Each structure stands twice: as C-alpha cells, then as structure tokens.
Amino acid sequence: MDSKVSVIVPTYKRKVSLDRAINSLMEQTYPNIEIIVIDDNGESSDYDREVKEIISKYSQCNKELIYIKNERNLGSSKTRNRGIFKATGKYITFLDDDDIYLPEKIAKQVRFMEDNKLQMCFTDLVLKNKEGKIVDIRKRNYLTSYDRETLLKCHLMYHITGTDTFMYTREFLHDIGGFDSIDIGDEFYLMVKTINSGEKIGYLPSNDTIAYVHGFQEGLSTGDNKVLGENMLYEFKKNYFNKLSKAEIKYIQFRHYAVLAYVSLKGKKIGSSIKNILAALWASPTEVFKIGISLMKKKSI
Numbered sequence: 001m002d003s004k005v006s007v008i009v010p011t012y013k014r015k016v017s018l019d020r021a022i023n024s025l026m027e028q029t030y031p032n033i034e035i036i037v038i039d040d041n042g043e044s045s046d047y048d049r050e051v052k053e054i055i056s057k058y059s060q061c062n063k064e065l066i067y068i069k070n071e072r073n074l075g076s077s078k079t080r081n082r083g084i085f086k087a088t089g090k091y092i093t094f095l096d097d098d099d100i101y102l103p104e105k106i107a108k109q110v111r112f113m114e115d116n117k118l119q120m121c122f123t124d125l126v127l128k129n130k131e132g133k134i135v136d137i138r139k140r141n142y143l144t145s146y147d148r149e150t151l152l153k154c155h156l157m158y159h160i161t162g163t164d165t166f167m168y169t170r171e172f173l174h175d176i177g178g179f180d181s182i183d184i185g186d187e188f189y190l191m192v193k194t195i196n197s198g199e200k201i202g203y204l205p206s207n208d209t210i211a212y213v214h215g216f217q218e219g220l221s222t223g224d225n226k227v228l229g230e231n232m233l234y235e236f237k238k239n240y241f242n243k244l245s246k247a248e249i250k251y252i253q254f255r256h257y258a259v260l261a262y263v264s265l266k267g268k269k270i271g272s273s274i275k276n277i278l279a280a281l282w283a284s285p286t287e288v289f290k291i292g293i294s295l296m297k298k299k300s301i
Contacts, residue, residue, distance in 0.1 A: 001032070002030065002031055002032040002110075003032065003089070003090040003091060003110065003114075004032045004033070004034055004088065004089035004090055004091075005030060005032065005033050005034065005089045005090070005091045005092070005093060005106055005110060005167075006033075006034045006035075006036055006083070006087030006088065006089030006091070006092045006093075006170065007025055007033060007034070007035050007036065007092075007093055007094070007095055007106070008036050008038070008080055008083035008084065008087065008092065008093070008094050008095070009021060009022065009025075009035065009036065009037045009038070009083075009094075009095050009096075009097060010037075010038045010040055010076060010079040010080055010083070010096070010097065011037060011038070011039055011040065011041070011051060011097035012040045012041055012073070012076075012079075012097070013041065013047055014047075014097045014098055015047060015050040015051065015054065017097055017098040017099075017212070018037075018051065018054055018097040018098075019054050019057075020100060021095055021096070021097050021098065021099060021100055022035065022037070022054065022058050022065075023058075023100075024095075024100035024101045024102070024103075025095065025101065026058060026061055027103050028101065028103055028104075028105065028106050028107070029103050029104055029106075029107050030106040030107040030110060032089075033064070033089075033106065034064045034066065034087065034088060034089050035058075035064065035065045035066065036066045036068065036083045036086055036087060037051075037055060037065065037066070037067050037068070038068045038069075038070065038079045038080070038082050038083050039051050039067065039068065039069045039070060040070045040073055040074055040075070040076075040079045041070075041073070042070065042071070042072050042073045043069075043071055043072070052067075055067045066086065068082055068083070068086065070082070075181075075183040076179075076183045076186060077178075077179035077180060077181055077182060077183055077186040078179075078181060080094065080163075080178070080179050080186075081178040081179055084170075084173055084174070084178045084179075085174070085178070087170055088170075089170060090169065090170060091110060091113065091167055091168065091169060091170065092167070092168050092169075092170050092173055093106065093109065093164075093166060093167040093168075094163045094164055094166060095164055096163065096164055096211070098211075098212050098214070099164050099209070099210060099211045099212060100210045101164075101208060101209060101210070102207075102208040102209075102210065104208055105123075105206075105208035105209060108204065108206055108208060109121060109123065109167045109204060109206075110167070112202065112204045113167060113169075113202075116200075116202050117200065118169075118200050118201055118202045119168065119169050119172040119197075119199040119200055119201060120166065120167065120168045120169070120172060120173075120194050120199070120201040120202075121166075121167055121201060121202045121203065121204055122140075122160060122162070122165045122166055122167075122191075122201075122203055122204070123165040123203070123204045123205070123206045123207075123208065123209055124137060124138060124139050124140065124165070124205055124206060124207050124209070125137070125138040125162035125164065125165050125209050125211055126138075126207050126209065126210050126211070127211050127212075127213050128210055128211070128212055128213065129212070129213050130212065130213075130214075135213060137207060138162060139205065140154075140158075140160065140203050140205070142154050142157075142158055143203055146201065146202060146203070148195060148196070148198055149243075151195045151201070152192075152195050152196070152240070152243070153243070153244060153248060155188075155191055155192065155195060156237055156240055156244070156248075156252060157248060157251050157252055157255070159188060160191050161187045161188055161191060162187070162209065162211065163186075163187040163190075164209045164211060165209050166187070166190075166191075168194075172197075172199060175197075176190075176193045176194065176197055177193070178190075180193075182232075184225055184226070184228065184229030184232070185229050185232070185233050188233060189236075223263065223267055226259075226263050227260060227263055227264075230256065230259050230260060230263070233256075234252075234256045237252055250283050250284050251283075251284060251287065253279075253283035253284075254280050254283035254284035254287045254288070255287075257276045257277075257279035257280035257283060258276070258277075258280045258287075258288070258291065260272075260276040260279075261273050261274075261276035261277045261279075261280060264276060
C-alpha cells in the first residue's frame with residue numbers, strides 16, 4: 001500500500017485561490033493523501049463562511065480532508081505547526097493557499113524520497129504572475145554535492161526555499177520541532193535546522209510546484225515587514241560568516257542590499273533605494289551588473 005502523505009494548507013484571507021489550491025490536490029495521481037486545511041482567519045472573520053463552503057464542497061470527495069479552525073490569527077509558522085502535529089501521514093508536504101501542484105507532484109516526490117531513503121527533499125519552484133505567465137523558475141543548479149557544508153553554504157547564499165517544494169518524513173519533522181515562531185522567512189530557518197541535523201536530504205529537479213507572484217502590497221513579506229525580516233535574516237547569517245570565504249560573504253552582503261533596494265523602490269522610497277543600490281555595488285559590482293543585464297533582457301522579450 002502507498003504510504004500516506006499529509007498535505008498542510010494554511011489559509012488566510014484567500015478564498016478563490018484556496019479553491020484552486022485544494023482542487024490541485026484533488027487532481028493528484030498519488031492515491032493516499034490526507035489534506036489538512038488550517039483556517040487562520042480568526043473566529044469573526046468575513047472569510048469564515050467562504051472557507052467553510054470550500055471545505056464542504058471538497059469533503060464530498062474521496063480523499064481525506066481535515067479542517068482546523070484557529071480561534072485567533074496565529075501567523076504562518078504556528079499555523080503550519082498545528083498541521084504538522086495533527087498529521088498522520090508518513091510524509092508531510094505543504095501547499096500555500098495561493099499556489100498549486102501539478103498532478104504528478106506528490107507521486108514524483110514520494111518516489112524520490114523512497115528510492116533514495118531521504119528524510120527530506122526539495123524541488124524546483126515555478127513562479128507565475130496573475131495572468132499565468134511564467135516569470136521565473138528557481139532551479140538549484142548551484143548545488144554541486146549534498147554534504148552538510150555545501151548545502152549550508154548554498155542555502156546561506158541562494159536560499160533553498162519555497163515551502164511548497166519541501167517534503168519531510170513526519171518523524172524527522174517532529175524531531176526538529178517544525179517551524180520556529182518566525183513568520184517572515186520561517187521556511188529559511190526551517191531549512192537551516194534541516195541541514196544542520198546532518199540527516200540525508202536531497203534535491204529533485206522537477207517543475208511540478210507553481211507559486212503565484214502577488215502585488216507589492218499583498219501578503220506578509222512586503223514593505224516594512226519585509227525590511228524587518230530581511231535585516232533579521234542578515235544578522236542571523238552573520239553567525240556563519242566564519243565558515244564562509246570572503247567572496248561568499250560579499251555575495252550575501254550584495255543579496256541583502258539588493259533586496260532592500262528592491263523593497264524600497266517598490267515602496268517609492270527613492271533615497272533608501274539609491275543608498276542600498278550603492279551598498280550592493282560596493283559588495284559586488286559584478287552581481288549588480290548581472291542583474292542589470294538580466295532586466296534588460298526581460299524588457300526586450
């Protein structure tokens with residue numbers, strides 16, 4: 001019999017995309033799926049009725065669907081943890097309420113986990129805009145090996161993230177305590193714990209996970225919240241600088257200031273954006289030049 005997979009779907013202030021997300025789970029070719037939807041809208045939310053209607057519609061289907069209601073808004077990390085410790089599957093994966101899986105996603109990932117005897121694995125992530133056009137594919141071509149040191153360096157520099165792409169054994173995810181109580185960048189910190197555990201993890205090159213990019217004012221990881229989270233993340237990374245080369249540190253500094261410059265620009269804080277662009281140039285003129293070339297290519301398409 002196929003091992004059960006628990007899919008944890010936290011939802012907050014989304015109804016149309018939640019319907020789309022759950023529908024993508026109903027279309028999975030893998031036969032043994034437990035779907036755990038955790039409603040983080042709070043008791044008095046206007047979204048309460050809509051979410052329950054969606055759950056009612058899909059609970060008529062054959063696949064197991066569990067609905068959990070948070071009495072108050074807990075945030076992404078605590079909400080996902082409620083699902084983690086409710087799950088009964090051998091494997092646990094995640095799907096945000098505004099993203100989807102293609103039909104083979106779970107089947108491919110379980111097969112890869114079992115064939116390679118992994119405790120965790122991650123895949124590529126396809127980013128689409130609201131019109132459904134692909135704007136980026138996050139591949140992990142920078143990975144040359146899967147030893148602990150290489151994985152940690154690559155993660156600190158490039159971010160092996162996208163919670164939707166993660167699959168864990170339930171036992172291992174329980175052992176490392178699930179997500180830390182940090183809502184901005186929680187998936188980054190979870191991956192650090194995963195790598196530092198020393199357990200066997202792997203990468204499956206597969207484009208079966210689709211994430212949708214939203215406008216600047218939508219979601220938690222935007223504006224002032226994004227700046228706060230980015231600064232916290234940079235301070236955290238400094239703890240590992242003694243393990244990195246000078247060039248690797250410079251890249252992390254470049255990335256940090258480039259993110260701040262982008263957020264400032266989107267927030268129409270021109271002075272702050274210029275300041276961070278100059279800081280990014282100081283850290284790595286070459287990387288800034290690469291970004292400029294990439295942007296010009298995209299505009300010419």
